[in-house]
């Protein structure tokens with residue numbers, strides 16, 4: 001039996017053997033991942049990924065959370081080719097968020113029942129480690145129960161270079177000042193070939209991984225991401241997943257490591273990558289479901305796979321829960337980076353609960369550490 005009409009590298013029996021290996025949680029290698037991504041029928045991939053989801057998280061619960069994105073600043077020297085959010089320091093509209101604005105936004109977050117902010121922004125050459133440490137301390141003093149899911153590996157590398165200190169020292173100071181968890185932002189595709197085209201001024205692939213390696217030694221909860229669908233090859237996507245899996249394998253036994261993986265497609269509207277280089281997003285719902293399923297299949301040691309309902313919308317979000325995802329992310333009260341490149345989707349708590357229930361799952365509100373909340 002040949003399962004695929006396009007490139008029948010594996011016969012049905014061989015592919016069944018590979019599926020068996022995968023549901024026994026034996027890691028698939030790059031070639032096997034490529035074979036599945038390119039040639040396995042989507043229905044089969046979704047089925048296998050759903051089986052794996054049940055092994056990692058038995059039952060019908062699917063997670064969601066409330067948090068708020070607050071951007072520290074939109075001034076950034078990096079000028080990534082996919083980003084419409086960054087400004088030069090003297091351009092109209094450039095800002096650094098004030099303490100009054102933080103207060104107003106966090107008060108609103110608490111009124112809506114959330115207690116976590118995703119604090120991100122540009123790499124502003126004027127803002128050093130001292131700025132972020134004072135900001136974190138001030139916010140924790142004002143809101144002792146507030147959780148700070150803040151910055152990301154590129155900012156950590158930037159701060160280490162700016163201050164001429166080690167990555168460990170930057171992380172230590174930030175943790176001491178109140179950093180609760182580190183988002184996996186800025187991973188894009190962990191290939192320097194790709195990074196040279198889309199984000200040449202940002203941390204390299206190895207630097208990104210090194211920050212996460214050290215964060216795991218500190219037992220700082222982290223997440224991992226991927227922004228796909230631009231100039232990368234499918235092999236580079238699969239290699240990205242294997243790099244994450246290998247790094248997760250290295251983490252100390254008692255460390256949380258990567259708590260979740262979140263892939264999302266490139267949003268091309270108005271980006272320089274699209275207007276100057278003619279690179280269009282390859283996004284389609286079927287490709288997204290394939291990405292979610294292959295992520296679940298390759299990442300045998302990362303428990304949570306989150307679908308980015310903010311970027312792919314309601315229907316694809318629902319189907320993702322049948323393709324290996326166990327979480328739909330957050331009611332993002334404010335989001336500027338993705339929305340500035342073409343995503344105009346925002347969801348209320350009721351929307352997310354309804355999407356999960358309509359998909360046949362039981363909505364479970366959670367915190368950033370993926371612990372269940374009442």
Ligand code: SF4
Pocket residue numbers: 076077078079080083084085086121122123154199202
């Ligand atoms: S994606 Fe982030 S690092 Fe890149 S230009 Fe935009 S704000 Fe700067």
